[in-house]
Amino acid sequence: MLDPIVNFFTWMFQWIGRGLGFLIGIIAWPFMWLGRWYWGRGWILKTVGGAALLVIVCLYGYFFYVTQFWTGFNPDYPAALAQARDNVAAGDPVGTAAGTQTGAATQGSGQPAQSCKPSAIAGLSADLIDFNVNRNAWIPSMIVSKMGLFGIDWKDTPFFDNKAAFQLGINQVMRRTTTELVDTLGRVRGTSQIDQNLQDARTALAWNETAWYIGLRGPTRPTPSVYREAIAKLRAFNASLEKCQSTFDARADNLMQFLDRIAGDIGSTSDILRQRIDASDAGWFDMRADDRFWFAYGQLYAYYGVLVAARSDFAAVIAERNLTNLWTRMESQLRASLNVQPWIISNGSESSSFFPSHLATMGFNLLQVRSNIVELRSVLDR
Template sequence: MLDPIVNFVTRIFHWIGRGIGFAIGVILWPFMWAGRWYLQRGWILKAGVGVALLVLIGLYANFFYATQWWNNFNPNYPDTYSFEKRNVSAGEQVTAGAGTDTAKTCGNSAIAQVAADLTDFNVNQNAWVSSMILYKLGFFGIDWDSTPFFDNKASFQRGINQAVRRTTTELADNLGRVRTTSQIDSDLQDARGNLQFDEYTWYFGLSPFGPKTPTPSYYRDAIRKLRAFNARLETCQTVFDARADNLKQYLDRIASDIGSTSAILKDRAEHYNNGWFDFRADDRYWFAYGQLYAYYGLMKGAQADFEDVIKEKHLQNLWDTMDQQFTSALRIQPFIIANGREDGWIFPTHLTTMGFYVLRVRSNLVEISNVLTQ
């Protein structure tokens, strides 16, 4: 009586096995054909093709390492600075230098220091993924951002870079000069220009055709310029205008920046509820994560640079609350990003969760900004 059922199940598994075998055969056929072609060639051509394959394998091995190993990734990295021990605002004179200008010392900028270190983290401690040749070529012509592979780190790095770009613009236009009437600091101006450079440029390009300076070279020069500015600030040869209105404007720009990211997360969460099969959800998530990662350290730097303002306006409690929102958001590191429905019960909705924390941070920024206007 059970024979028909057993035979039916056996046939099902037989056809499943044949289907899997056929799929594997289709995948392996080009490689088998290439292997037969290779064995029929002369030794000179074999040597040339062999060297090319070794180079390609090496490139992919390096690409795999660059995208999967996140060197020195540490969501609690701001704690390593110990900014709370400084007790001096940026640009504030510390010593008089025995009456000589060259011997004066002033407080440096923690914001500039963190911005330089974050860029160093992106392009020196790690490879800048977005301009790597294999990232630009994609997966058989498909952009890596449209696949579930090898794109999380690139999005994370671009999120950090977005925050640093915004910060260097504020340093050049407002913080590193007196009431926007003085000359823009040349190092900050160069750093801003270098960090605005395209994120995807390799050593060679087609538009325009010819060799190019790759993206990481520009970003490395921005690191040097930010550190040169800080070195001159420490010897009181340039200025940092640590006024309340400058801090308010910087916070407002950050609130606007992450507000735009929140809108992107909201749009993706509402219109692409494909659970684990939304292959762009991870890009949005890790870009937002990178922004918060960077702004957490930059806000710690701002707390040090504007120490007198924060004390005068009694902002410490609000600032501590904002720090708690940053740390809560950065603790969320899913292995796979899912974009499920908000009322779903099978797939999680990581984009909505990240969007919630982005808005919490933005709310804290707006609240601090409101206090600064009083």
């Protein structure tokens, strides 16, 4: 009685084997043809072709390596900043400079030089950009990232695009943050002169995210080298602020506007996730789900640090408006959302028992964080 069942499964696996063999044959045929053509050429062409092939293999090998190993990735990276909390706002005097206790720095009157609290937002932003382009290779502008997998864009494959999406998510937050530093936080009520260091940092981060050494218009600067200028400018702003020579306007209305911008940015990303959820329910076979997920994860990763830093910069406002408990809850939920790190991203039906919907989970986390930010904003607006 079991013979028909055994025969059925035997027949099924035979056809699966034939199908896989046929697919492998299609994939391997161009390489076999190229190999036969190559070995039939002269030694000069073989040498040139072999050298070109070696370069391509090395480029792809390096690309595969840097996309799989994430140096410095740590969801608890703002922990040191969180432990050093006080009630002094960024830009406010904090006493004498470090070196004045030994008489090393004095003003013209002979009094110790004043020191102001640097901006945690600016300092952490510089660190995140450093994480993106110095501690890790900047994936989106690498030549192999542009070449794709045999001409197929990496985002349309399940391979090697997660880190690039994560970096772009962080960079989106850095662009938003530097814009707010230039327009509101780094000047008095929008009427004072724009801080040139912050302006230069914003301009640098506006550079094309995928620029290589050669572009459509000829030679150009690669993205990482330009972003490194933003690091220097943000740290120069903090150095100037620490000497009380720059401005950080830590007012309640500025914090409220900053939270508004963050809430809008997070809301836009959650809408992108919803569109992808509606467009596909292919589960683990959705080729675009992973880059959508890791872009959103990169945003949450960066905003977690930025909001911890904002608590330091706006310490006086948060204490005055009794926002400490609300802010702590928001930070806790943000940190908890970073624990969602599935090995394979699935975009299944939200009612599926077998294919989870990681995009729906990420979307829920985004909206939860946004809800907390809106609540903080409403308290500030009273």
